[in-house]
Amino acid sequence: MQSNLSVLLRNPLAGVFVVLVVIFVLSSLISPYFLTSYNMTVLARGLAFVGLVTIGQSMLMVLGELDLSLGVNGGLCGVMAGVFMVQLGFNPALALGLAIAFGAFLGLINGLLVTMLRLHSLVLTIGTAGIFGGANLVLTRGVAITGIPTSVQFLGRGDVLGIPVPFVIMLAALFIAGFVMLKTPFGRYMYAIGNNPQAARMLGIKVDRVRLILFVVAGALAGLAGVLMVARLGTAQPSIGDTWVLAPIAASVIGGVATTGGVGSPIGAIFGAGIIAMIENIIVLFGVSPYWQGIVSGAIVVLAISFDAISRRYLRRDLA
Amino acid sequence: MKRLAMLLACAAFALPIAVKAEDAAGTTKKDTYRFVIVPKVVHPWFDKVNNGAKAAAAALKAQTGANIEITYSAPQAADVVQQNQILDSALATRPDGLAVDLLDPSGNRASLEEAQGQKIPLVLFDSVPPEGMNITYIGSDFCEQAKIAARRLVKLLDGKGEVAIMMGVPTAPNHSIRAECHRKVFAENPGIKVVAEGIDNDSIQTAQQQAAAIMQAHPDLKGWVASDASGPTGIGQAIIEAGKQGKVALVGLDNMPEMLDMIRNGVADSSSASQPEMQGYWSVMMLWAQATGAPVPNYIDTGNAFLTKENVGN
Structure with missing residues (x-):
């Protein structure tokens, strides 16, 4: 029995999962509105969009890379979906597919620059974020593209057996990412590169190819998030993605992904994103003053990661 | 028999009055109301709206005895995605009314439709309703x-x-x-x-x-x-x-x-x-009126003031 508990607590996801459960239970006890089916839907839908970007960002972080352009990539892909559907009159399915492919293309640009020119991904993507965000403004002049066909709005507003469609899509993406990272040789290559790229190269792992693939995948996931948000809003807003820059990085770190690479998984990152989404939700449910929101949400995040770190240290020591 | 006839006659006279009182618009009464104000962004202009809303709550309490709670939830950035997230979370608390300054009518539409679907009274201030939606809006020209x-x-x-x-x-x-x-x-x-x-x-x-x-x-x-x-x-x-x-x-x-x-x-x-305090004040008044079942106008013009060195004061 103690052995099973020991195995459970030694799991790197145990700490963040416990924090997630504690916040969930406390919120349920304190607010009568938290555990309603409607609020659960609101939470799931809100988590889905930033969750997709978080999956991509956390995979890059495991590799030891960061892409700060993923948020604006998602926004630009949303706008491109609007351009394809409304201004160019493309079939909606084709338009959405093209917009997601465009996100992958933007990721490819980042990946090529990182691998070919040996640029630091953090610095490079600050620059490309400016370019992608600027392109967004050039295309829209700051004005949303309206007239998105209602046929695509099911992807953002609809549900499957009461579960929001974007959340189902996010879960599917998480399952695939988790499977690849934890169960395939490609996933093992990712951890090897994240731990020591030189050693990985000496072992014969095609480091640059893996990097390139992951930048493309992260770009496509950001594009998917942007497209789904357009389906949710019914307009292609130039501001889509503005809040998807730091939140996925914070979620990944809360979820146990090391910024130095080689540690963590998208599953932990989604737990982290869940904690952030719950904090944002309960702040409104509890009617916290907007001027106190930063302090309250920041304090909860600090408490959460402190609890995670302390519990790991003490529980592992006790159970050793 | 005579007594029974008198009772029936009294009941016949009283019934239309009772029915009329029950049906009369604006007669639904509660002891407490909770109204949520969602502006575009955290900004001092919207603090003035909030002050106006609180003034209306105090006035209603003084006049009717009902407790009026004002919950002010503002997005940290002028981002329609963030504003919708706040609107959706606020709807989960089943407020007696929701006053919103829309960042983008089309982008906010889904959340507004959700509120209408839940029969939560709605008022827009400082903005106009999405095309085809019938929502009272308050503001200046x-x-x-x-x-x-x-x-x-x-x-x-x-x-x-x-x-x-x-x-x-x-x-x-x-x-x-x-x-x-x-x-x-x-x-x-x-x-x-x-x-x-x-x-x-x-x-x-x-x-x-x-x-x-x-x-x-x-x-x-x-x-x-x-x-x-x-x-x-x-x-x-x-x-x-x-x-x-x-x-x-x-x-x-x-x-x-x-x-x-x-x-x-x-x-x-x-x-x-424009006059933000007045927009907050009348937003709460319109939400309260809707919550009591009273009919409300489509639009309230709070007017504009022209401020110069001569009339701005010290």
Whole structure:
């Protein structure tokens, strides 16, 4: 029995999962509105969009890379979906597919620059974020593209057996990412590169190819998030993605992904994103003053990661 | 038998009165009401709206004895995605009413439809409803407010010179309406040339940066108008930093303390001001009326005030 508990607590996801459960239970006890089916839907839908970007960002972080352009990539892909559907009159399915492919293309640009020119991904993507965000403004002049066909709005507003469609899509993406990272040789290559790229190269792992693939995948996931948000809003807003820059990085770190690479998984990152989404939700449910929101949400995040770190240290020591 | 007949007669007389009282609009009564106010963004202009809302809550409590709770939930950034997230979370608390300043009518539509689906009373302030949606909205005539400012600038410049427009949040309907009406007034005056338009996204810092850059690029610029409350403050700072006070005219918007100071100091000539406290006040009144079952008007005009050095006070 103690052995099973020991195995459970030694799991790197145990700490963040416990924090997630504690916040969930406390919120349920304190607010009568938290555990309603409607609020659960609101939470799931809100988590889905930033969750997709978080999956991509956390995979890059495991590799030891960061892409700060993923948020604006998602926004630009949303706008491109609007351009394809409304201004160019493309079939909606084709338009959405093209917009997601465009996100992958933007990721490819980042990946090529990182691998070919040996640029630091953090610095490079600050620059490309400016370019992608600027392109967004050039295309829209700051004005949303309206007239998105209602046929695509099911992807953002609809549900499957009461579960929001974007959340189902996010879960599917998480399952695939988790499977690849934890169960395939490609996933093992990712951890090897994240731990020591030189050693990985000496072992014969095609480091640059893996990097390139992951930048493309992260770009496509950001594009998917942007497209789904357009389906949710019914307009292609130039501001889509503005809040998807730091939140996925914070979620990944809360979820146990090391910024130095080689540690963590998208599953932990989604737990982290869940904690952030719950904090944002309960702040409104509890009617916290907007001027106190930063302090309250920041304090909860600090408490959460402190609890995670302390519990790991003490529980592992006790159970050793 | 006679007593029974009398009882029946009394009941027959009383019934229509009772039915009428039960059916009468605005007679539903509760001891407590909770109204949620969701502005565009955290901003001092919306604090004034919140103050007005609280004043209305106090007035209703004094007059009716009911407890009116005002919950103020503002997005940290002027982002429609974040605002929808707040609206959806606020709906989960089943409030007695929701007053919203829409960032974008089309982008906010799904959340508003959700509120209507849940039969939660809705009021919009400082913005107009999405096309085809019947929601009471409260505000001033945005176009007229902008025209007052633009006409004043034209008058200050004797009908000739280069001018610039600060657009605020381009997707916000009130900001875009004001920008469009500025353009209309300038187009009516052939001597006036609009040489630049900035986007400040309702941020004083962005407005200052945009205004500084535009004045660098257009050294002959003679005047500014703005479409949001943050714009004039940023423009005023840029004018002071560029040493162009007295050379570049500024006709501002709204009645923020910084705006009033700039009028007093002569950095700005005047301001065409909406009345945020009144918008908050009547938002709560309209929500309360709806919650009691009373019919409400489609639109309430809270009017504009024109502020100059003469009437702005100390």
